[in-house]
Structure formats: structure tokens, C-alpha cells
Amino acid sequence: MGEAVRTFFLELKLKFGINLTIFYDGFDSERFVTGIVTTVELVALCVFFSVIVGGIGAVILRLSRGPLAAAVQGYVALVRNTPLLIQMYFFYFGVSPVLPAGHSAIGLPVPLVGNFAWAVVSLSLYAGAFNIESFRAGLGAVNRSYEEAALALGYTRIQALRYVLAPLGLRFSFASLANNLVDLTKSTTVAYAIGVSELLYVSNQIWSDSLNTFEMMNVILIVYLILTGLVVWAISALQRALHVPGFGAN
Amino acid sequence: MSTSSIVATVLKWTPFILQGFLLNVVISVIAISVGTLLGTFLGFGQVAHGSVSRLSARAVTQVFRNAPWLVLLFYCIFLIPYSIRVLGTTIILPSWLRATVGFTIPVAANFSEIVRGAIGSVPSGQWEAAEALGYARGATLFRIILPQCYSRMLPPWMNLYALLITATPLASIVGVEEVLSRTQAALQSETQPDLLMPMYGALLLLFFLYAYPISRVSKIFERRFNRA
Numbered sequence: 001m002g003e004a005v006r007t008f009f010l011e012l013k014l015k016f017g018i019n020l021t022i023f024y025d026g027f028d029s030e031r032f033v034t035g036i037v038t039t040v041e042l043v044a045l046c047v048f049f050s051v052i053v054g055g056i057g058a059v060i061l062r063l064s065r066g067p068l069a070a071a072v073q074g075y076v077a078l079v080r081n082t083p084l085l086i087q088m089y090f091f092y093f094g095v096s097p098v099l100p101a102g103h104s105a106i107g108l109p110v111p112l113v114g115n116f117a118w119a120v121v122s123l124s125l126y127a128g129a130f131n132i133e134s135f136r137a138g139l140g141a142v143n144r145s146y147e148e149a150a151l152a153l154g155y156t157r158i159q160a161l162r163y164v165l166a167p168l169g170l171r172f173s174f175a176s177l178a179n180n181l182v183d184l185t186k187s188t189t190v191a192y193a194i195g196v197s198e199l200l201y202v203s204n205q206i207w208s209d210s211l212n213t214f215e216m217m218n219v220i221l222i223v224y225l226i227l228t229g230l231v232v233w234a235i236s237a238l239q240r241a242l243h244v245p246g247f248g249a250n
Numbered sequence: 251m252s253t254s255s256i257v258a259t260v261l262k263w264t265p266f267i268l269q270g271f272l273l274n275v276v277i278s279v280i281a282i283s284v285g286t287l288l289g290t291f292l293g294f295g296q297v298a299h300g301s302v303s304r305l306s307a308r309a310v311t312q313v314f315r316n317a318p319w320l321v322l323l324f325y326c327i328f329l330i331p332y333s334i335r336v337l338g339t340t341i342i343l344p345s346w347l348r349a350t351v352g353f354t355i356p357v358a359a360n361f362s363e364i365v366r367g368a369i370g371s372v373p374s375g376q377w378e379a380a381e382a383l384g385y386a387r388g389a390t391l392f393r394i395i396l397p398q399c400y401s402r403m404l405p406p407w408m409n410l411y412a413l414l415i416t417a418t419p420l421a422s423i424v425g426v427e428e429v430l431s432r433t434q435a436a437l438q439s440e441t442q443p444d445l446l447m448p449m450y451g452a453l454l455l456l457f458f459l460y461a462y463p464i465s466r467v468s469k470i471f472e473r474r475f476n477r478a
Contacts, residue, residue: 077458077462077465078454078458080465081412081416081457081458081461081462081465082416082454082457082458082461083416083417083418083419083420083430083454083457084416085419085420085422085423085430086419086430086450086453086454086457087454089430089450090447090450090451090454093446093450094446094447094450094451095447097443097446098447182316186316186317186318186319187318188318189318189319189320189321190320190420192320192423193423200318200320200321200324204324213328213329214329217321217324217325217328217329220321221313221317221321221325224316224317224318224321225313225316225317228316229316
């Protein structure tokens with residue numbers, strides 16, 4: 001941190017009572033940066049895994065009519081109509097103790113999957129259910145004649161999906177995908193409840209120590225607006241890069 | 251623990267936990283009612299001609315739509331005073347009521363977008379036609395545009411309610427004694443690790459039974475209105 005920045009924020013505190021410790025106190029700013037990094041890691045990992053879950057689920061719904069498709073539909077319905085927080089508790093408090101535990105260097109039992117990993121698992125499954133719907137709708141928006149043409153050219157159903165339908169369907173899915181990923185970014189705060197030291201968690205520590213709840217609340221709000229803005233911008237940049245005339249919004 | 255004793259224990263706690271769920275329902279009903287009302291005004295603001303009201307309504311909507319629910323909840327729990335004095339009488343604001351305000355804000359912002367989308371989806375020719383017939387802008391909105399929007403707004407509004415009811419357990423994090431807090435209290439008094447999965451599972455089922463029918467009906471309406 002630059003000396004000028006520190007001086008400015010110390011002045012701000014003395015003159016106006018706006019106490020932004022994260023800009024002049026080394027300890028607090030370090031904690032805050034850790035929180036932002038954790039949140040960004042959560043978002044990045046969960047975007048990655050939830051898109052994979054969404055893709056696999058949408059492909060299953062497209063290709064099969066059997067029990068596998070019913071299972072995917074059941075999973076989507078269950079996840080979308082129950083609280084994310086309770087899903088997280090179910091995994092962290094319910095499933096985790098049942099799994100075999102490892103041992104630390106001094107012989108204490110350590111769960112194989114820590115709270116950060118459980119947060120990634122539950123958030124990816126949660127956002128994945130929403131992504132399945134987006135990708136399914138995107139595939140559904142591609143005109144049937146494309147599949148018929150591909151089949152007529154000798155593609156198998158799987159090849160037609162892989163080379164024709166999926167690339168076109170993806171372009172129809174971007175709008176609702178962006179929506180899901182913004183929701184996912186917002187939902188990472190729920191990991192606070194299982195002790196993941198993400199942005200809200202560290203901010204809570206900071207305001208408990210420095211008694212600047214109001215300032216920190218506003219800082220968090222601004223940081224999340226920036227984060228969700230970045231997600232929207234990234235998706236629309238991808239959308240522009242992959243734009244094909246006539247498929248999806250311009 | 252044997253399966254039968256697990257089932258017996260879950261059943262023993264059911265009345266206590268269901269009473270907690272009643273608070274979730276009360277919070278969600280208040281938040282959706284007040285949020286819909288506020289969101290309607292915000293939505294009108296977003297389509298207003300005056301640039302000041304339009305830009306400010308749009309900014310408020312965007313900020314509160316993109317803020318995490320949990321952050322807004324902390325905001326309201328910590329920053330709304332515990333009691334307010336109105337005309338010499340002190341009104342105590344319990345934490346569940348402050349949490350309700352925290353849920354109302356994002357509901358209003360989301361509904362504002364629903365209103366804006368619905369009004370925007372009516373062909374602009376209808377505004378022009380009404381103007382040509384001498385309708386004032388307000389009369390056009392209330393008598394011509396809005397009646398066509400209700401059916402379009404119903405499915406997303408129901409989805410918003412389903413989203414809201416599944417968000418209410420967040421209130422347990424800030425110390426509101428709702429269904430999740432009560433479940434955790436029950437688990438603590440039982441001190442049986444075998445109970446964790448069944449209890450949380452039962453809680454998931456409870457929310458599913460409440461929210462899933464709403465989502466289903468919303469989907470049916472959506473299909474019906476899209477055909478019309």
C-alpha cells in the first residue's frame with residue numbers, strides 16, 4: 001500500500017469518521033485481500049464445475065428418455081426448490097462425517113474434504129442444476145431441421161449433438177447462463193455459514209475487530225457489484241467472440 | 251442408532267420444527283407482499299419519461315438485484331436500529347422483522363425488473379395508438395398496457411416467491427429462530443451424529459414439498475400464456 005493512500009484514509013477517519021481500516025491497516029487489508037481471493041477462487045471453480053454439470057445434464061436429457069433422464073430431472077427439481085444453505089449443511093454436517101477421515105501429523109482425525117471443498121461441491125451442484133435448464137433450453141431453441149440435416153448426412157445422434165447442435169445451442173444459452181453465473185457469484189456468500197473465509201466472512205472479522213460495520217458493509221456491496229459486473233462482462237465478451245449471425249442475441 | 255429410532259426422533263421433533271417453518275412462511279409472505287408493492291413503483295420508475303426518476307429507479311434496481319441476499323440481510327440486521335421512537339412510544343423491532351426487511355429489498359428489485367420486462371414486451375404501437383386516441387400516459391399504462399401484463403408477470407412472480415422461500419433459512423445465520431435454527435437446536439439437544447443426515451434431509455424435503463408445487467404451477471401458467 002502506498003504511503004499516500006494510507007495517509008489519505010487515516011485523514012478520512014480523523015476528519016469525517018469514515019473508518020476504512022482495509023486501506024491503512026496492514027493486518028486488515030491482508031485479511032480483506034485473502035477474502036477477495038477466496039471468493040474469486042470459489043467463483044472460478046464453481047463456474048467451471050457447474051458448466052460441466054450443466055453440459056452433462058443437458059446432453060443426458062437430450063439423448064435419453066430412460067431412468068437416467070428421470071434422475072437428472074429429479075436432481076434439477078430437488079436442487080432448484082430447496083434452500084442452498086440447507087444443501088450445504090447436508091453435505092458439510094451430514095455427508096462429511098460419514099466419509100472416511102484422514103489423520104493429521106499429530107494423529108487427529110481430519111476430514112478428507114474440507115469446508116472449502118464442500119462449498120465448491122454444493123455450489124457447483126446448485127448452479128449446475130440451473131445450467132442444465134439453460135443448456136437444455138438452448139438446445140431446444142435450435143431448429144429441428146439442423147439435426148435432421150446432420151442425420152441425413154450420416155452423422156450419428158451423438159455426433160450431430162457434438163458438432164452441430166451443441167455449438168449452436170450454446171449461443172442461445174448465453175443470456176440465461178450469464179444470469180445463472182451472476183446468481184452463483186452472489187451465492188458464494190452462503191459459504192460463510194460453513195466457515196469458508198470468503199469476503200463476507202473476513203469482513204465480519206474486520207468489523208468485529210475494528211468496529212466499522214457500516215463502512216465494511218458498503219465496501220462489500222461495492223465489491224460484489226464489481227464482481228457480478230465482471231461476470232456479466234466476461235460472458236458478453238465470450239458471446240461476442242463466438243457470435244454467429246442468427247443464433248442467439250446480438 | 252437404529253432406523254426406527256431415527257424415524258421416531260425425527261417425528262418427535264416435527265411439531266417443534268414445523269412451528270419454526272411457520273415463521274419462514276410469515277417472513278416470505280410479508281416480504282413478497284411489500285416487495286411486490288415497492289417493486290411495482292420501481293418498475294414504473296424504470297419506464298418513466300423523466301430521466302431523473304428513470305435513472306435513479308434503474309440504479310436502485312441494479313444495485314439491489316446484484317447484491318448477495320446474505321449481504322443485504324446483514325445490512326438490515328446490523329444497521330436497522332433495534333428500537334425506534336415514534337411520537338413518544340418505543341417500537342421494538344425484533345430480529346425477524348429486520349430480516350424481513352432484508353428479504354424485501356432484493357424481492358422489490360427483482361420484481362421491478364419483472365415489471366419493466368413485462369411493460370417492455372407490449373408492442374410500442376399500442377402506446378402510440380392510445381396516444382392517438384387521446385389517452386394520457388398514466389391512463390394508457392393502467393388501462394391498456396398493464397392489463398395485458400398481468401398474465402406475463404404471474405409466472406416469474408411465482409418463481410420469485412419460490413426463490414424467496416428457499417432464501418429464508420439464511421435468517422438463521424443472523425440469529426432468527428426459524429426452521430433451520432430450530433433444526434440445529436434439536437440436533438444439539440440430541441447429540442446424535444446419526445441424526446444429522448436424516449434431519450437435514452427431512453428439512454430439504456419440507457422445503458421441496460412447499461416450493462415444488464409453486465414452481466410446477468408457474469410452469470403450467472407459462473406454457474398456457476405462451477400459447478395464447
